Amino acid sequence: MSNRASPQAPPQGVRGHTEAPKREPHVGCDGCLARHLSVCASLPQEETRDLEAAAGKLRLPAGATLAREGAPRREVYTVTSGMLRQVRVLADGRRLVAGFLQAGDFIGLTGSTLHRHTIEAISDTALCAFPLQGMRALCERHPELGAGVLDHAFHALDASETNQMALARMTPLERLAGFLLDMARRQHQRGGEEDRVELPMTRADIGDHLGLTVETVSRSFTRLRREDFVHFDDPHHIELRAPDRLRALVQSTG
Amino acid sequence: MSNRASPQAPPQGVRGHTEAPKREPHVGCDGCLARHLSVCASLPQEETRDLEAAAGKLRLPAGATLAREGAPRREVYTVTSGMLRQVRVLADGRRLVAGFLQAGDFIGLTGSTLHRHTIEAISDTALCAFPLQGMRALCERHPELGAGVLDHAFHALDASETNQMALARMTPLERLAGFLLDMARRQHQRGGEEDRVELPMTRADIGDHLGLTVETVSRSFTRLRREDFVHFDDPHHIELRAPDRLRALVQSTG
DNA sequence: CGCCCGCTTGAGCTCGCTCAACAACAGTGG
DNA sequence: CCACTGTTGTTGAGCGAGCTCAAGCGGGCG
Numbered sequence: 001m002s003n004r005a006s007p008q009a010p011p012q013g014v015r016g017h018t019e020a021p022k023r024e025p026h027v028g029c030d031g032c033l034a035r036h037l038s039v040c041a042s043l044p045q046e047e048t049r050d051l052e053a054a055a056g057k058l059r060l061p062a063g064a065t066l067a068r069e070g071a072p073r074r075e076v077y078t079v080t081s082g083m084l085r086q087v088r089v090l091a092d093g094r095r096l097v098a099g100f101l102q103a104g105d106f107i108g109l110t111g112s113t114l115h116r117h118t119i120e121a122i123s124d125t126a127l128c129a130f131p132l133q134g135m136r137a138l139c140e141r142h143p144e145l146g147a148g149v150l151d152h153a154f155h156a157l158d159a160s161e162t163n164q165m166a167l168a169r170m171t172p173l174e175r176l177a178g179f180l181l182d183m184a185r186r187q188h189q190r191g192g193e194e195d196r197v198e199l200p201m202t203r204a205d206i207g208d209h210l211g212l213t214v215e216t217v218s219r220s221f222t223r224l225r226r227e228d229f230v231h232f233d234d235p236h237h238i239e240l241r242a243p244d245r246l247r248a249l250v251q252s253t254g
Numbered sequence: 255m256s257n258r259a260s261p262q263a264p265p266q267g268v269r270g271h272t273e274a275p276k277r278e279p280h281v282g283c284d285g286c287l288a289r290h291l292s293v294c295a296s297l298p299q300e301e302t303r304d305l306e307a308a309a310g311k312l313r314l315p316a317g318a319t320l321a322r323e324g325a326p327r328r329e330v331y332t333v334t335s336g337m338l339r340q341v342r343v344l345a346d347g348r349r350l351v352a353g354f355l356q357a358g359d360f361i362g363l364t365g366s367t368l369h370r371h372t373i374e375a376i377s378d379t380a381l382c383a384f385p386l387q388g389m390r391a392l393c394e395r396h397p398e399l400g401a402g403v404l405d406h407a408f409h410a411l412d413a414s415e416t417n418q419m420a421l422a423r424m425t426p427l428e429r430l431a432g433f434l435l436d437m438a439r440r441q442h443q444r445g446g447e448e449d450r451v452e453l454p455m456t457r458a459d460i461g462d463h464l465g466l467t468v469e470t471v472s473r474s475f476t477r478l479r480r481e482d483f484v485h486f487d488d489p490h491h492i493e494l495r496a497p498d499r500l501r502a503l504v505q506s507t508g
Numbered sequence: 509c510g511c512c513c514g515c516t517t518g519a520g521c522t523c524g525c526t527c528a529a530c531a532a533c534a535g536t537g538g
Numbered sequence: 539c540c541a542c543t544g545t546t547g548t549t550g551a552g553c554g555a556g557c558t559c560a561a562g563c564g565g566g567c568g
Contacts, residue, residue: 003423091505094423098415111408153407154365160414161352167421168465169257169348211422218516251345470524472548
């Protein structure tokens with residue numbers, strides 16, 4: 001066996017309690033913080049009426065489960081705030097975190113009628129929900145929307161292959177450095193500070209994303225800190241001290 | 255360093271000589287062996303005129319390079335016969351084989367104006383080529399075609415994440431077993447025998463796909479053979495002796 | 509207050525990598 | 539025709555990076 005099976009997350013929620021996801025009517029795309037990042041951006045401002053009509057707003061507390069691997073899909077989502085993880089689990093508990101979803105990210109990049117991941121909120125999260133049916137109709141009426149979905153699929157594919165390279169051929173330190181740079185870039189796009197990364201997920205989540213154990217993730221953080229690549233007191237708020245030196249660590253092909 | 259850098263393939267071709275790719279006029283989709291598998295299948299038989307008009311036929315000898323990572327993209331392709339590999343390389347030579355392409359597979363699943371992979375023919379290969387421009391026009395005229403591309407992107411994404419799970423959390427034996435089963439399934443869809451797999455690629459290619467060294471791939475084959483999961487004399491023609499026992503090895507979530 | 513969870517650190521071991529050798533084979537050139 | 543060379547696949551021996559096991563610390567929550 002290559003890796004210890006992570007202890008399964010509790011079947012529901014975290015911190016003992018599980019609030020049910022809260023549904024609210026959609027309030028309009030105009031003030032949406034994620035609009036410029038999401039598939040919705042492929043539609044001009046004036047043509048969001050159709051979207052708004054179909055959309056529902058959804059709030060998930062940290063630890064809540066949005067969807068289970070293998071369960072039927074009824075909706076697609078756009079994340080407006082917070083963070084979620086997409087998880088696949090083997091029968092014996094070995095876990096892969098396929099990705100972390102943030103504002104603007106799209107949930108529903110599959111042709112399957114079933115969910116391909118279990119999707120869990122890491123922090124308190126808000127989403128826009130669109131029924132699958134309505135989505136199909138919307139895409140026919142607004143081809144740009146379909147193009148937007150395709151574009152997100154292409155990006156997801158590229159990210160997935162980049163992570164394959166990390167998993168297949170890079171050292172723990174390189175994987176973690178690459179991960180931090182990627183998260184920093186994405187959070188900077190979303191208005192975060194350039195050299196700060198928020199990591200609300202646990203070290204186990206990061207490990208299951210990078211193909212490492214918790215211990216190796218922790219040790220790699222310690223090494224990055226000791227050599228002054230990063231600084232942190234709280235393990236969930238990382239300051240990148242030398243992004244360029246970090247980039248040199250990852251030495252990609254560009 | 256996690257892995258030895260594979261010696262770079264010769265810049266052009268293999269076996270000393272490199273024939274230039276041969277271009278021929280497209281002869282029509284009717285007799286195409288890959289039609290039912292490819293994006294072209296999303297168009298009804300009668301509406302292939304447009305496709306045929308735009309298409310060119312391309313033949314590559316084994317070892318030839320179709321595209322280089324980072325080079326500008328001008329066309330998309332559908333594979334009609336043979337096999338190719340999609341490769342990404344780091345500056346120091348560490349290599350990832352992102353996938354093996356066979357009849358019906360689509361080349362061009364990216365929104366980038368540049369190629370995301372170096373693409374090399376493993377065996378003699380035939381492709382249909384469509385200029386990028388024409389493709390856009392075709393997709394607007396036939397929305398089903400765009401949907402077909404989206405569907406291929408979804409499948410590629412799923413395959414990529416399945417491989418991520420293998421790379422992150424599975425043993426060499428499990429990775430190889432999963433790989434053989436996947437190749438067998440795909441070749442069976444294409445009319446191959448159910449329990450035979452053709453592996454024209456080298457052990458190094460398989461290693462760079464599964465995140466292993468040549469030696470470990472070879473040893474894993476030997477183990478599978480010793481325990482009668484597979485049988486082979488020629489390392490490129492594998493007979494699966496007990497697909498069900500192999501599947502049990504891979505114990506997925508379904 | 510006590511328990512549990514998450515993070516970190518240490519000690520030791522194992523599995524897959526590194527290094528090395530060899531056989532089989534194909535292509536090359538004398 | 540055969541010696542020579544380079545490539546591919548296989549196997550062995552040994553090593554070290556990352557995993558396993560174990561312990562401790564701090565914070566949050568009941």
